Amino acid sequence: MEKQSLNFIGDDEVIIVRKSTQYHPSVWGDFFIRGSFHSQTQKSLQRMIKSVEELKVHVKTMFKDTSGIPQLMNLIDSIQLLRLDYHFEDEIDGALRLIFEVDDTNYGLYETSLRFRLLRQHGYNVSAESFNKFKDDNGSFISTLNGDAKGLLSLYNASYLATHGETILDEANYFSKSQLVSLLSELEQPLETHVSLSLEVPLCRRIKSLLARIYIPIYQKDATRDGVILELAKLDFNILQSLYQEELKKVSIWWNDLALAKSLKFARDRIVESYYWVHGIYYEPQYSRARVMCTKAFCLVSVMDDIYDNYSTLEERKLLTEAIKRWNHQAVDSLPEYIKDFYLKLLKTFEEFEAELELNETYRVQYLKNEFTTVAIAYFEESKWGVEQYVPSLDEHLRVSLISAGSSLIICSMYLGMGEVATKEVFKWYSSFPKLVEACSIIGRLLNDIRSHETEQERDHSASTVESYMKEHDTDAKVACEKLREIVEKAWKDLNKERLNPTPVARPIIETILNLSISMEDIYRYTDEYTHSDNKMKDNISLVLVEPIPI
Numbered sequence: 438m439e440k441q442s443l444n445f446i447g448d449d450e451v452i453i454v455r456k457s458t459q460y461h462p463s464v465w466g467d468f469f470i471r472g473s474f475h476s477q478t479q480k481s482l483q484r485m486i487k488s489v490e491e492l493k494v495h496v497k498t499m500f501k502d503t504s505g506i507p508q509l510m511n512l513i514d515s516i517q518l519l520r521l522d523y524h525f526e527d528e529i530d531g532a533l534r535l536i537f538e539v540d541d542t543n544y545g546l547y548e549t550s551l552r553f554r555l556l557r558q559h560g561y562n563v564s565a566e567s568f569n570k571f572k573d574d575n576g577s578f579i580s581t582l583n584g585d586a587k588g589l590l591s592l593y594n595a596s597y598l599a600t601h602g603e604t605i606l607d608e609a610n611y612f613s614k615s616q617l618v619s620l621l622s623e624l625e626q627p628l629e630t631h632v633s634l635s636l637e638v639p640l641c642r643r644i645k646s647l648l649a650r651i652y653i654p655i656y657q658k659d660a661t662r663d664g665v666i667l668e669l670a671k672l673d674f675n676i677l678q679s680l681y682q683e684e685l686k687k688v689s690i691w692w693n694d695l696a697l698a699k700s701l702k703f704a705r706d707r708i709v710e711s712y713y714w715v716h717g718i719y720y721e722p723q724y725s726r727a728r729v730m731c732t733k734a735f736c737l738v739s740v741m742d743d744i745y746d747n748y749s750t751l752e753e754r755k756l757l758t759e760a761i762k763r764w765n766h767q768a769v770d771s772l773p774e775y776i777k778d779f780y781l782k783l784l785k786t787f788e789e790f791e792a793e794l795e796l797n798e799t800y801r802v803q804y805l806k807n808e809f810t811t812v813a814i815a816y817f818e819e820s821k822w823g824v825e826q827y828v829p830s831l832d833e834h835l836r837v838s839l840i841s842a843g844s845s846l847i848i849c850s851m852y853l854g855m856g857e858v859a860t861k862e863v864f865k866w867y868s869s870f871p872k873l874v875e876a877c878s879i880i881g882r883l884l885n886d887i888r889s890h891e892t893e894q895e896r897d898h899s900a901s902t903v904e905s906y907m908k909e910h911d912t913d914a915k916v917a918c919e920k921l922r923e924i925v926e927k928a929w930k931d932l933n934k935e936r937l938n939p940t941p942v943a944r945p946i947i948e949t950i951l952n953l954s955i956s957m958e959d960i961y962r963y964t965d966e967y968t969h970s971d972n973k974m975k976d977n978i979s980l981v982l983v984e985p986i987p988i
Contacts, residue, residue: 446502455747462507463706464699465978466972468694477679477985485672492669493524499663500528506539510551515663517558518640519656519670520649533559541567546588550595558641559600560938565603568592572816579610586620589613590632597639600934601927642715644959645952649674650980653972671986680722681982685712688732695786697740700778704743710970711735713978717956718851718949728856730790733804734850738784738812738843739967744776745816746898755818763815764806783809790853801853804864807847815841823899837983842882844953845874851949858945866942873947876931877954883921883928884961889968890914929954 477485496516509532516522522529539558541549542581545596550566556563573579582588593613601607617632624632634651656662658786659743688917689708698706712732719727757776760768766784791802818837823916829837848867853858867874886901891900900908907915933949960966966974 440516452860453750454749455748457703459703460705460968461971463709464975466710467689467693468664469689469709476507477675479667482676482679483678488638489669489672489676492665492672495665496521496669497528499665500525500532506542507548510548511661512557513555514551515656518648518652519666520645520720521666521673522672524673532774533561535802537561537563542570542784546571546582546585547591550588550591554591554595554598554641554714554863556593557937560936560940560944560947562937564920565599565606568605568609575952578609584620586617586628586632589616589620589703590628590635593617594635594734597641597929598933598935599930601930627658628658628831630655632637638732638959640960642955643894644956646677646716646720646981647959650739650986653986655837656820668757669901672695675985675988677720677722678982678985680725681712681716684725684729684732685709685982688712688729688736691733692736695782695783698777701748701775702742702745704740705968707739707967707970708732708736709978710967710984711739711973714956714967715851715961716981717959718952719855724855726793727851727856730793730854731847733786733790734842734853735847737786740811740820741783741809741813742816744779745820749773749776751824753821754817758813758817761810764810794854800861801849801859801864802818804868805846805853806848807868808849811840812843812846819899827902828904829910830909831902831905834900834902838882838886838902839875839878842878844878844881845870845959847953848874848877848950849952852946855949858943863946871935871941872931874952876928876935877930877957880954881957881961882931884958885920885965887921888961888963888965893906920927 451657459479470529478681499512513522513529513532514574516525533556536552539552541552544552549571553563553565553567571582590613596606596613597611599610614636617636621629621632621636649670657667657668673747688711692708697704712728715728715735716732718731742755744757750755750977753773754778756771756773758771760780761774761783766781767865768778772780787806788804789803791799794801813836819841821827845867849864851861852867883902886903890901890903902912902921903917903940906912907914910917910920912920912954913963932954936947936951960974963973966972
């Protein structure tokens with residue numbers, strides 16, 4: 438919907454036409470402030486924590502007592518799918534070293550593929566040549582594999598960890614997918630559900646908490662399940678959910694006090710959705726401070742995006758860009774009234790960040806200020822494209838829009854409160870825009886543009902990468918979107934390559950960027966679920982952050 442507004446300056450009436458999309462209001466309101474969910478009582482929470490500690494001892498014993506590498510791989514896989522791996526990092530690392538040393542020549546399709554996936558996910562640069570043993574003399578996958586649904590599923594999920602040039606994995610993906618689709622109607626439970634879920638989204642591209650919430654009931658129906666692991670998964674899920682609810686209450690109160698959703702009614706009111714997105718980046722309890730700080734930064738850049746993209750005039754955008762460059766209270770005098778409120782609260786939040794960080798961590802705030810400045814400049818550049826109706830080439834577009842996508846800013850805010858693992862070297866590394874950050878930015882930018890293409894053409898909007906590709910290659914939107922999806926898949930292969938050892942920074946730092954990429958693909962898979970959050974995203978938030986697992 439578009440609207441016009443009138444501004445009055447002195448005795449003269451100045452008509453300013455503002456083209457503003459009307460976003461739906463917050464789905465959640467004060468839900469997490471009021472405690473409308475079924476939160477665990479402190480007494481029951483303490484009982485659950487005690488039970489978890491006892492169950493963890495049993496599971497650690499399993500790593501010692503499990504006989505055979507295939508059984509060990511299945512144990513690790515179950516623990517990871519149930520989001521329990523953060524409890525057993527040392528045990529998993531030790532087991533993977535054993536698995537890496539094993540000769541998989543005599544393994545079947547399921548075991549070979551599982552070994553490959555587990556090792557690749559943990560940075561082992563294992564060769565894809567192991568899959569050649571499943572090909573015939575003509576270079577095709579042998580026909581005896583066609584009915585092996587379990588093996589094909591394992592191969593399918595492994596194929597998504599391909600790097601550039603691994604043609605055999607591209608072939609494996611096509612082969613396994615086509616065979617699984619043809620077998621789907623014949624499969625029994627729970628295998629049929631496993632296959633359906635993976636065909637929709639492969640395991641390595643699923644948000645870990647949402648996957649665990651979906652997988653726990655599936656695992657419960659599996660005849661090979663382990664009762665101790667199942668009980669641990671349920672208890673651990675509910676304990677972490679209680680922590681997330683407390684964090685959501687904290688950020689929701691902060692957001693209400695900030696009151697930007699009231700003063701800037703054209704902006705998206707998405708505090709809960711922002712938190713859900715951030716929680717997909719790192720779910721572990723030790724990153725509680727980091728999640729809260731990152732969510733705040735996320736909401737502020739979301740509002741800034743809507744000021745530039747959805748309401749302000751070009752002159753107002755110029756004034757805001759200059760103010761953000763200056764980053765001080767004196768700069769507020771030049772701003773329109775409605776932007777003054779945002780700008781002052783932006784400064785205030787950053788002052789709170791500095792106060793909350795340890796003295797030796799406060800340098801991080803300057804990195805985040807730099808990111809906000811860089812993004813504001815990119816927003817303004819795109820605004821000029823829109824006013825001038827200029828369609829840049831794809832390369833020219835990406836030079837600006839990979840910055841305006843905000844991935845680098847979110848990565849910086851991810852590290853802001855992350856603790857000792859986010860060293861000064863990490864900040865220097867990420868700010869150099871390394872391949873990992875570039876690939877993540879490409880995924881976010883292109884998926885966003887593909888999904889928002891039709892909506893954004895309904896209003897006066899700067900050209901997206903879709904229009905740039907269409908103009909440059911003289912093609913239609915459908916072909917352009919297909920080609921951009923191919924670029925997204927190339928970026929995923931870049932990510933897969935960059936996660937392999939040796940890595941330039943600690944693995945938790947690498948994992949956060951991978952998880953950000955996963956969460957962006959999740960948000961933009963079918964539509965822009967952050968903007969239109971009243972359907973599937975609402976259901977996912979309920980599953981992960983509201984509804985406890987029945988014990």
